[in-house]
Amino acid sequence: MSKLKLNDTSVEEANAFKTINLAIFGHGLVGGTLVNQIIASANTIETKQAKRFNIFCVANSKHVLLDKNGINKGWEEAILAIDKKYTIQDVISYAKTHHLDNLIAVDNTASKDFVVNYIPLVEEGFHLVSSNKIANTLDLEFYNDLRNNLKKYQKQYLYETNVGAGLPLIDTIKLLHLSGENITRIRGVFSGSLSYVFNTFSAEDKPFGEVLQTAINNGFTEPDPREDLCGNDVARKLLILARELELYNEFEDVKIQNLIPEVLRNVTALEFLKSLDKLNENYKTIKTNQESGHVLRYIGDLYGDLSDHYGGVLEVKLVSVPEGSPLGSLKGSDSIFEIYTESYGEQPLIVQGAGAGAKVTARGVFGDILRVTQKNN
Numbered sequence: 001m002s003k004l005k006l007n008d009t010s011v012e013e014a015n016a017f018k019t020i021n022l023a024i025f026g027h028g029l030v031g032g033t034l035v036n037q038i039i040a041s042a043n044t045i046e047t048k049q050a051k052r053f054n055i056f057c058v059a060n061s062k063h064v065l066l067d068k069n070g071i072n073k074g075w076e077e078a079i080l081a082i083d084k085k086y087t088i089q090d091v092i093s094y095a096k097t098h099h100l101d102n103l104i105a106v107d108n109t110a111s112k113d114f115v116v117n118y119i120p121l122v123e124e125g126f127h128l129v130s131s132n133k134i135a136n137t138l139d140l141e142f143y144n145d146l147r148n149n150l151k152k153y154q155k156q157y158l159y160e161t162n163v164g165a166g167l168p169l170i171d172t173i174k175l176l177h178l179s180g181e182n183i184t185r186i187r188g189v190f191s192g193s194l195s196y197v198f199n200t201f202s203a204e205d206k207p208f209g210e211v212l213q214t215a216i217n218n219g220f221t222e223p224d225p226r227e228d229l230c231g232n233d234v235a236r237k238l239l240i241l242a243r244e245l246e247l248y249n250e251f252e253d254v255k256i257q258n259l260i261p262e263v264l265r266n267v268t269a270l271e272f273l274k275s276l277d278k279l280n281e282n283y284k285t286i287k288t289n290q291e292s293g294h295v296l297r298y299i300g301d302l303y304g305d306l307s308d309h310y311g312g313v314l315e316v317k318l319v320s321v322p323e324g325s326p327l328g329s330l331k332g333s334d335s336i337f338e339i340y341t342e343s344y345g346e347q348p349l350i351v352q353g354a355g356a357g358a359k360v361t362a363r364g365v366f367g368d369i370l371r372v373t374q375k376n377n
Helices: 012-015 029-040 042-049 075-082 088-097 114-122 140-153 168-180 192-203 208-217 234-245 269-273 276-288 357-375
Strands: 017-026 051-059 064-066 104-106 126-130 185-190 294-304 313-321 335-341 347-355
Touching: 017 029, 017 088, 017 357, 029 042, 029 051, 029 114, 029 357, 042 051, 051 075, 051 088, 064 075, 064 088, 088 114, 104 114, 104 357, 114 126, 114 140, 126 357, 168 185, 168 335, 168 347, 185 192, 192 208, 192 276, 192 294, 192 335, 234 294, 234 313
Parallel strands: 017 051, 017 104, 104 126
Antiparallel strands: 051 064, 185 294, 185 335, 294 313, 335 347
């Protein structure tokens, strides 16, 4: 990072702390939790790391709250009172006008439109941290263009929460790959929502629709659970891992088993939610036809010749596995990832734990922000 410039900050304070200026986009469950975590941790970070996180921007798709001295408690009410639209250039100009440096843009949206701002932000001196998976699953032309610009402007882009929320997965895979370890397969339960659904459905004598309704009531799924059941979210996560291994796959290459019956794919969300019992017979048949001692899991599976840029096979599918296996013994809404390599042989390296939830994801994003600052000390 470039040398700290002094503005309204006193010389004494600037000498004591390295100020990191954050622009946080998206302040829903994850983004709002992150902002509050940063505010709550301010004193600890200043004491232990001699750093001060200055959140000069909080924005959603319509409104932006800007304060060069940093927002604090009460920011939720302050942003609600703003009725002025903005562009990304407004945020960049604000940072320039007030001589803010050590800049990090944090994307906690799920917006395809917002990721087009990544390259302009990098060109203007921002590092990137993102829980948004879109940028890593667009076409390879954009994917490579972003990385070329990051290299050109010497900026970091961290996105550990794109797969497995707060679990240390992407960094682990990246380090194994960069160290020359030949990863031969990655498979696992990538979705906390569908982990809960199939763990519960396999363990309890309840209709599939009833289990799904419980997951909806507890907020484990999206409001329209078809966004989970269609498999696209798992497919995006699988593609992100494939690209960490430098495979040249596009989203269209992922073979996805859609869990939604065709007759319910195009009805309204309300109509679908009233039709959950129509799922029961099919999933009862699948459950009954398993081998004894087996359970159902919805997995992402990357295999093939992973040493060849074009050799990867990407599948998202419902499988039946022995209940005593690592996949089969999964509980609750945990995620699990099995990483097979030449050195580990038939015994995979396993990363397992809470793979979803706003607090866990926000903490993972916070960890990426800290890593960016550590890499640029």
